[in-house]
Amino acid sequence: MSEPAPIVLVVDDEIQIRRFLRTGFELNGFVVHEAGTGTEAIRAATLRPIDIVIVDLGLPDMDGSEVVERIRSWSTVPIIVLSVRSSEAQKVRLLEIGADDYVVKPFGIAELLARVRVALRRQSRAASGEPAVTVGPLTIDLAARAVMLNGARLALTPKEYRLLQVLAQHAGNVVTHQHLLKEVWGSIHMQDTHYLRIFVRKLRQKIEPNADSPKILATELGVGYRLTYSGAEGEGPVMAPAKGEG
DSSP states (O other): OOOOOEEEEEEESSSHHHHHHHHHHHHHTTTTEEEHHHHHHHHHHHHSSSEEEEESBBOSSBBBHHHHHHHHHTTTOOOOESSSOOHHHHHHHHHHTTEEEESSSBBBBBHHHHHHHHHHHHHHHHTTTOOEEHHHHEETTTTTEEEEEEEEEEOHHHHHHHHHHHHTTTTSSSSHHHHHHHHOOOGGGGTTTHHHHHHHHHHHHHHHHSSSSSEEEEEETTTTTOOOOSSSSSOOOOBBOOSSSO
16 A cells, blocks of 8 residues: 655745646645645644645745744644745754755755655654664664664764764754754853864764765755765756745
8 A cells, every 4th residue: 555645835925936846746746735825834734734844934924934933833844944045044043943954046846855855754764763864875773873884883982973863863954053062062062163073074084985075974054064965966957936035
C-alpha cells in the first residue's frame, strides 16, 4: 500500500507565484492547499492536516515571520520561508523563531523541492526516533554514538562528536552559530564564534575529501552551518516568477 501524498500549504499573496508552486508540487506528488494572507494561513494550518508550510514574508495583513511564530507556538510542522530579503540578521532571526529553512528569491523549483524533502525527512526521523543519519558517505549513529565514513569508524573528540551530533539532528537544515555554541559549549559562549571555526575546520579535515572545498559540512555565510551533501549534480534551475515585495 502506497504512502499518502504529503500535504503542503503554500502561503503567498500573489496568484501567479501560488500557481507556479502548485504546478511544481503537484507534478511531484504533493497535495497543495493555498492561502493568500497570514490570517488564512493560520486558519488553514489549524483546521487541516498539513505536512509542511511554505510562507512568503511579504503578506498583506501581517509579516510572514508572524505566521511562522504563531504556527510554531503550537505546531512542529516544518516551515520554509520564501523571501527576496536576504540579510544575514533576518535569516538568523527567522531560524530562531522557528523556521526550518529559507529560500531566497529568485529560486529554482528543484532547489525548493529538495529543501522540502529534507525538512520532511527530518520530521519523519524525529517522529520515528530514527537513530542514524546518513549524509553521502558519512553516517552518524546517534544511538551508538558512532560516526562512520565510507564504512570506516572515525575517531572524534567529545566536542567534535557533539558538534556533529547537533548538525545531524538538523541534517539538511541550517543551524545558526548561536544554537551550535549554546548546545556544544553552553550559553556563556554564544558569542565565541571562533570556537566554531576551529572545530568545524577540524571536523572537515576528518569527514571531507577536501577540507578546503567542503561537500558535506557547508557554511551558510553569517548564519551558521548545514550538514548536506553536494556530490551529485542536481536538476537544472526552474525559476520562480519575480515579485515586487516578499
